[in-house]
Amino acid sequence: MTATPPALNALLRAAGLRLSRIGRSLWGGWAGLAGLALIAALWQAGHEHYGAFILPAPLETARTALRLLGTPASWQIIAETLLRAGAGFCGAVCLGVSAGIAAGYSPATLRLARPVLTVITGVPPIAWLVLAMLWLGPGDGTVLLTVLIAALPVIFVAAAEGIGTRDRGLDAMATAFGATALHRLWLLGLRHCLIPLFPALTLALGGAVKVAVMAELLSNAGGIGGALALSRAALDVPAALAWVVIAVASLITLEYAVLRPLQAETEVWRDAARPWGVRRAALPPAPSRP
Amino acid sequence: MAAALTLTGIGHAFLGRTILDGISLTVNPGEVVALAGPSGCGKSTLAHIAAGVLAPLRGHRDLPGGRCGMVFQDPRLLPWATAADNIALPLRLSGVPRRDRRSRVEAVARQVALLPEDLDRYPAELSGGMRQRTAIARALADGPPVILFDEPFTALDPALKRRMQDLVTDAAATARFAALFITHDLQEAARIAHRIVVMNPDGRGLTGECRPPGQPGQRDDGAVFAFVRAALSSSPLFAHLNDLDERRLP
Ligand SMILES: Nc1ncnc2c1ncn2[C@@H]1O[C@H](COP(=O)(O)OP(=O)(O)OP(=O)(O)O)[C@@H](O)[C@H]1O
Numbered sequence: 001m002t003a004t005p006p007a008l009n010a011l012l013r014a015a016g017l018r019l020s021r022i023g024r025s026l027w028g029g030w031a032g033l034a035g036l037a038l039i040a041a042l043w044q045a046g047h048e049h050y051g052a053f054i055l056p057a058p059l060e061t062a063r064t065a066l067r068l069l070g071t072p073a074s075w076q077i078i079a080e081t082l083l084r085a086g087a088g089f090c091g092a093v094c095l096g097v098s099a100g101i102a103a104g105y106s107p108a109t110l111r112l113a114r115p116v117l118t119v120i121t122g123v124p125p126i127a128w129l130v131l132a133m134l135w136l137g138p139g140d141g142t143v144l145l146t147v148l149i150a151a152l153p154v155i156f157v158a159a160a161e162g163i164g165t166r167d168r169g170l171d172a173m174a175t176a177f178g179a180t181a182l183h184r185l186w187l188l189g190l191r192h193c194l195i196p197l198f199p200a201l202t203l204a205l206g207g208a209v210k211v212a213v214m215a216e217l218l219s220n221a222g223g224i225g226g227a228l229a230l231s232r233a234a235l236d237v238p239a240a241l242a243w244v245v246i247a248v249a250s251l252i253t254l255e256y257a258v259l260r261p262l263q264a265e266t267e268v269w270r271d272a273a274r275p276w277g278v279r280r281a282a283l284p285p286a287p288s289r290p
Numbered sequence: 291m292a293a294a295l296t297l298t299g300i301g302h303a304f305l306g307r308t309i310l311d312g313i314s315l316t317v318n319p320g321e322v323v324a325l326a327g328p329s330g331c332g333k334s335t336l337a338h339i340a341a342g343v344l345a346p347l348r349g350h351r352d353l354p355g356g357r358c359g360m361v362f363q364d365p366r367l368l369p370w371a372t373a374a375d376n377i378a379l380p381l382r383l384s385g386v387p388r389r390d391r392r393s394r395v396e397a398v399a400r401q402v403a404l405l406p407e408d409l410d411r412y413p414a415e416l417s418g419g420m421r422q423r424t425a426i427a428r429a430l431a432d433g434p435p436v437i438l439f440d441e442p443f444t445a446l447d448p449a450l451k452r453r454m455q456d457l458v459t460d461a462a463a464t465a466r467f468a469a470l471f472i473t474h475d476l477q478e479a480a481r482i483a484h485r486i487v488v489m490n491p492d493g494r495g496l497t498g499e500c501r502p503p504g505q506p507g508q509r510d511d512g513a514v515f516a517f518v519r520a521a522l523s524s525s526p527l528f529a530h531l532n533d534l535d536e537r538r539l540p
């Protein structure tokens with residue numbers, strides 16, 4: 001056996017740690033799966049009570065969904081919705097995070113922004129949709145704008161909150177060591193910002209997919225919402241339910257494939273701070289071979 | 291010889307209440323100056339002004355070296371960064387390239403008796419003493435000409451406190467930095483300082499200063515004890531040191 005050089009060793013170790021972290025965040029999905037099984041059980045009970053026309057069985061729905069997924073056209077429909085939701089969500093993240101950071105550093109701006117946000121959150125998404133349709137006509141732009149407006153407030157508030165509740169002691173420390181305002185933003189502000197931001201992002205992503213489907217359905221813009229509208233017109237309940245399942249499944253995939261690993265990556269130190277933290281026994285030293 | 295840190299006529303007020311007035315103080319290169327004064331007289335405020343964290347209302351702060359390090363009463367480590375990254379913060383701020391940082395970090399960590407395996411831990415995984423040593427290592431990291439200490443050891447147990455004091459004395463002697471060491475523990479001041487400066491209890495000016503005999507690090511416990519006892523019993527300089535200013539108890 002050849003000895004691995006220390007640099008390679010360290011690299012392997014870092015890669016191993018990262019993999020185990022991703023693995024752990026995926027493992028967290030099992031608990032969610034148990035919850036899903038519970039929902040399926042209730043669903044089955046409802047099916048048996050109300051009959052197949054009102055509520056098709058979960059298995060049948062799953063079969064329909066799988067059949068739908070077998071056709072490339074469906075994938076195109078899904079991609080359309082996810083791209084719109086994703087674009088609106090990303091726009092909301094860019095706008096919300098930068099505006100939130102600015103507001104977090106300036107309490108006066110935050111005080112000004114709060115009532116505006118209350119108004120924005122108070123207007124139902126459907127009203128934005130109508131306005132967007134009037135402004136932009138049916139199509140990508142309308143869905144995108146509705147998604148953006150729906151996702152923006154929660155992201156903005158979280159970012160502002162993260163900055164506003166930052167540890168001033170750390171700011172003073174960094175200043176004493178000669179940090180400029182930009183350094184402090186980069187080294188301290190953004191890190192504080194991330195703490196409330198991730199839960200908000202999860203919330204906003206869910207909202208983005210939901211609102212995208214709704215906007216598509218109502219504005220006749222294709223995508224999963226459009227497919228839902230078609231199944232409704234054809235009174236095809238299994239297909240409608242299958243599309244709902246597909247929408248939820250793609251949301252869960254996005255959340256667990258993108259957001260959770262990112263969050264796990266930025267919050268390694270929290271694991272260390274937990275009392276049950278990384279409590280693995282030290283590895284025994286490798287036996288030296290003659 | 292140009293001073294490492296000069297404060298001239300410093301005055302400050304919080305919400306219209308004057309906390310400091312007319313404080314002038316110089317610290318020479320390589321000199322450890324202890325600043326003593328009763329609780330609440332404005333020592334921390336002065337330290338923050340000296341560090342450039344607070345802009346003084348009146349007066350002038352001159353730091354010819356341009357940069358300084360500081361050790362606060364609490365460690366103030368970044369919770370999301372490992373000990374090594376925390377120690378490297380000043381290096382990062384002054385633009386030292388990443389590959390050069392590690393060796394410097396390891397050198398100062400050795401100086402404060404932190405083990406290499408502790409360097410990859412997060413602050414939450416370190417003991418209180420290790421955290422404070424990490425904070426000291428951070429202050430030493432880029433070899434600043436001046437380091438400010440704001441009662442850094444008050445939360446530590448006596449044995450650890452002594453070790454930390456010796457560490458500061460040794461580091462000051464080897465790295466030749468000037469230090470302003472704030473404390474209200476005269477024993478501590480007498481162990482580590484070349485010169486002890488006492489602030490007025492109301493923060494308006496300095497009462498005076500004295501030099502304990504000998505050099506820091508060479509005074510034995512007996513000498514320190516004798517100095518403190520004499521100072522507290524007979525010197526008017528230290529008469530108000532243990533007064534309870536604002537927290538007047540019944
Ligand atoms: N940010 C602030 N706003 C208003 N008043 C303040 C502020 N910081 C300090 N003070 C007041 O300034 C006075 C001096 O405070 P400072 O922290 O400088 O005292 P200190 O000498 O360091 O005391 P100690 O020895 O207890 O640490 C205190 O009366 C305190 O109430």
Ligand SMILES: [Mg+2]
Binds near residue numbers: 334
């Ligand atoms: Mg203080």
